[in-house]
Amino acid sequence: GAGVSQSPSNKVTEKGKDVELRCDPISGHTALYWYRQSLGQGLEFLIYFQGNSAPDKSGLPSDRFSAERTGGSVSTLTIQRTQQEDSAVYLCASSWRGGSNYGYTFGSGTRLTVV
């Protein structure tokens, strides 16, 4: 696609429910990143995919968070048993290849609110 597409754009969920966030990267981009941004805070790295594999999961805050990527394209970030502290904007970015010499293109994000 022309840009990085994320869905849903907004999600309100009850505490304890599971949520799935989707990211569709720019066609041909092999590297995909998930970040989250809490109100007034910087970008917190969550996980990085190169193709379908995740060389770096170091940023996932707890075992309630998981992510997968299939076909070297779409990725889903799943949060189980959501907590109020999970409320944030979840941003996906892609790059035409891995390696930090290449800037990212971000999607418009999913605003998650846990009530």
Next chain:
Amino acid sequence: QKEVEQNSGPLSVPEGAIASLNCTYSDRGSQSFFWYRQYSGKSPELIMSIYSNGDKEDGRFTAQLNKASQYVSLLIRDSQPSDSATYLCADTGGGADGLTFGKGTHLIIQP
């Protein structure tokens, strides 16, 4: 823990003046640096990248890198109200091939 530090601001600059945004980083091994602009409620957009010591100019924007001092800056000439945003500095200090972002500087251009 690799860190990127920025003054959160707000930095207030009159229209038409030069806005100077600064960033320091902790990892001497970092090679690549990026400046992103983020409007309120929007996602970050890449505006400049710099890899070598010295200055890099692109239109009204100039990025400056000093690896010895571990210092990156962004200059915006002829500042416009539309430049009002949060500016995020990022470097290659993140996990694997991830970027580490600073918390950003909130820039306000006063008409």
